[in-house]
Amino acid sequence: xxxxxxxxNSKQELDTSKKVKIYLCGVTVYDDSHIGHARTIIxxxxxxxxxxxKNVEIEFIQNFTDVDDKIINRANSENTTAEEIxxxxxxxxxxxxxxxxxxxxxxxxxxxxxxxxxxKFIEKLIEKQIAYTTKNGVYFSVSKFPEYGxxxxxxxxxxxxxxxxxxxxxxxxxxxxxVWKFSDREPVWNSPWGKGRPGWHIECSAMSIExxxxxxxxxxxxxDLIFPHHENEIAQSESCTGVQFAKIWMHVGMVTINGEKMSxxxxxxxxxRHVLENWGPNIIRLFCLSGHYSKAIDYSEExxxxxxxxxxxxxxxxxxxxxxxxxxxxxxxxxxxxxxxDFDNALxxxxxxxxxxxxxxxxxxxxxxxxxxxKLGIEDAGIIKKELQRMMKILGLKIPxxxxxxxQEIDDMISSREQFRKEKRFEDADKxxxxxxxxxxxxxxHKGRTIWxxxxxxxxxxxx
RNA sequence: GGUACUCUGGCAGAACGGUUAUGCGUGAGCCUGCAAAGCUUAUACAAGGGGGUUCGACUCCCUCGGGUACCUCCA
Numbered sequence: 001x002x003x004x005x006x007x008x009n010s011k012q013e014l015d016t017s018k019k020v021k022i023y024l025c026g027v028t029v030y031d032d033s034h035i036g037h038a039r040t041i042i043x044x045x046x047x048x049x050x051x052x053x054k055n056v057e058i059e060f061i062q063n064f065t066d067v068d069d070k071i072i073n074r075a076n077s078e079n080t081t082a083e084e085i086x087x088x089x090x091x092x093x094x095x096x097x098x099x100x101x102x103x104x105x106x107x108x109x110x111x112x113x114x115x116x117x118x119x120k121f122i123e124k125l126i127e128k129q130i131a132y133t134t135k136n137g138v139y140f141s142v143s144k145f146p147e148y149g150x151x152x153x154x155x156x157x158x159x160x161x162x163x164x165x166x167x168x169x170x171x172x173x174x175x176x177x178x179v180w181k182f183s184d185r186e187p188v189w190n191s192p193w194g195k196g197r198p199g200w201h202i203e204c205s206a207m208s209i210e211x212x213x214x215x216x217x218x219x220x221x222x223x224d225l226i227f228p229h230h231e232n233e234i235a236q237s238e239s240c241t242g243v244q245f246a247k248i249w250m251h252v253g254m255v256t257i258n259g260e261k262m263s264x265x266x267x268x269x270x271x272x273r274h275v276l277e278n279w280g281p282n283i284i285r286l287f288c289l290s291g292h293y294s295k296a297i298d299y300s301e302e303x304x305x306x307x308x309x310x311x312x313x314x315x316x317x318x319x320x321x322x323x324x325x326x327x328x329x330x331x332x333x334x335x336x337x338x339x340x341x342d343f344d345n346a347l348x349x350x351x352x353x354x355x356x357x358x359x360x361x362x363x364x365x366x367x368x369x370x371x372x373x374x375k376l377g378i379e380d381a382g383i384i385k386k387e388l389q390r391m392m393k394i395l396g397l398k399i400p401x402x403x404x405x406x407x408q409e410i411d412d413m414i415s416s417r418e419q420f421r422k423e424k425r426f427e428d429a430d431k432x433x434x435x436x437x438x439x440x441x442x443x444x445x446h447k448g449r450t451i452w453x454x455x456x457x458x459x460x461x462x463x464x
Numbered sequence: 465g466g467u468a469c470u471c472u473g474g475c476a477g478a479a480c481g482g483u484u485a486u487g488c489g490u491g492a493g494c495c496u497g498c499a500a501a502g503c504u505u506a507u508a509c510a511a512g513g514g515g516g517u518u519c520g521a522c523u524c525c526c527u528c529g530g531g532u533a534c535c536u537c538c539a
Contacts, residue, residue, distance in 0.1 A: 033539090038539090070537070153468065154466090154468090155466090158466055158535085174536095175536085200536095221539060223534085224534070226534075227467095227535070227536080255539085256532075256533095260532080262538095263538080291478090296469095296470085303488090305488090306475085306487080309487090309488065310488080313502080316501060352479090354476095357486090369504085372494090372501095372503040373503075426498070430499085437500085443501085445495085445500085446495090453501080455501095
């Protein structure tokens with residue numbers, strides 16, 4: 001599998017001959033997660049599920065940043081502790097992402113639980129004279145890492161000339177960044193240099209190396225993390241260990257609203273809870289995977305509606321498959337095989353989910369065509385269903401489950417309706433159909449028989 | 465201002481130095497008691513402007529322009 005590497009600016013082969021180690025920069029838990037977080041995490045979820053479907057073992061680490069000024073500020077304004085804030089939003093994180101069918105990471109390390117590792121890491125940097133202490137904290141000396149800027153393609157001189165007003169005049173170089181900030185106010189931890197808390201970048205270096213080793217396969221996150229976060233991580237990690245840090249840097253494009261990045265100041269943030277309530281996990285996932293992961297996608301109700309249409313086709317396909325009773329009448333093996341290969345090839349080439357979805361929808365269309373022409377054989381349906389489910393699992397799409405009782409009840413209602421239809425008592429037949437519609441059961445009348453499908457309830461469907 | 469990315473039909477969107485996919489939308493039709501869903505089929509002067517390389521450019525190069533992101537809050 002090939003993945004575009006931000007550092008080398010080219011597609012790199014991912015070594016899948018052994019366990020693949022992935023570190024994804026997670027969220028800072030000071031507020032609810034939004035659709036932008038969802039996209040990044042869904043992209044990595046698909047990457048991971050695809051590799052696992054190929055029996056590649058994955059170690060997937062995603063951190064929670066639970067030490068941060070924003071958390072502390074929030075705690076102060078809500079008159080509570082930073083710990084309570086981070087605990088609350090970690091809980092919310094799991095509610096949101098479980099709702100989005102995202103598989104749990106191997107581990108979710110937190111900065112607060114890795115203070116020893118972080119302190120040790122900083123000690124090493126000081127030992128190597130790459131970091132130094134001032135009255136405000138411990139700083140990483142950018143000039144000690146000549147390759148600084150290699151990820152973000154920035155030149156040190158240019159950064160220096162464009163630097164903002166300096167707050168800490170004790171720093172040797174305005175580009176130097178804090179790895180430890182002194183503070184007396186909670187939450188603080190002890191360190192050999194004094195009480196305080198770690199800088200933002202150091203936790204990811206320390207925790208990724210702790211769990212994945214000094215040199216691991218993929219380090220990822222949103223595009224906006226390239227500078228300074230990932231640039232600084234590289235500087236710290238490589239100057240500490242002396243070896244290459246991540247082999248591949250994979251960055252996911254932003255989700256924009258009307259072409260602009262979501263931000264607090266613009267007030268255009270769409271929380272996952274909000275979009276989940278309106279559109280459900282499947283449509284959000286289809287939307288997030290509709291373009292190439294490296295490019296920005298623009299959030300709009302129109303696009304979500306488009307994906308709703310697609311989701312209905314998938315539902316139809318699924319229910320046609322499980323209700324199939326006909327005899328096989330068309331050779332389909334070759335086309336299924338081709339679609340399957342196209343799907344895999346698309347993902348193999350830098351996780352091209354858009355092309356993979358094209359292949360997937362070809363399977364859906366083909367199935368619905370066969371069903372419409374009364375040619376969907378029961379054995380073929382089995383083959384198609386297996387392939388459909390394989391793809392859906394990778395894409396993280398899920399048809400809501402139903403109980404046997406529910407199914408039986410529907411079947412009974414359909415038989416009564418059939419009876420009414422035979423007797424041409426159409427008003428009575430329609431009453432039954434309406435009743436089923438109220439339960440989101442849609443009837444599909446085929447020649448001589450009626451099948452049903454249970455539609456996922458999408459609140460956004462009827463808005464506007 | 466610097467750097468990077470980007471500009472494809474009404475919308476979304478990929479691949480590719482040589483018929484520009486695919487989906488949505490829209491039109492027509494099929495199926496149906498009627499619907500719905502689905503299917504079939506049609507649809508589009510489609511590549512920001514200008515130049516160049518080439519037998520041939522959406523694809524490569526130059527240039528001008530628009531947009532977005534980043535330039536120590538960011539997924």
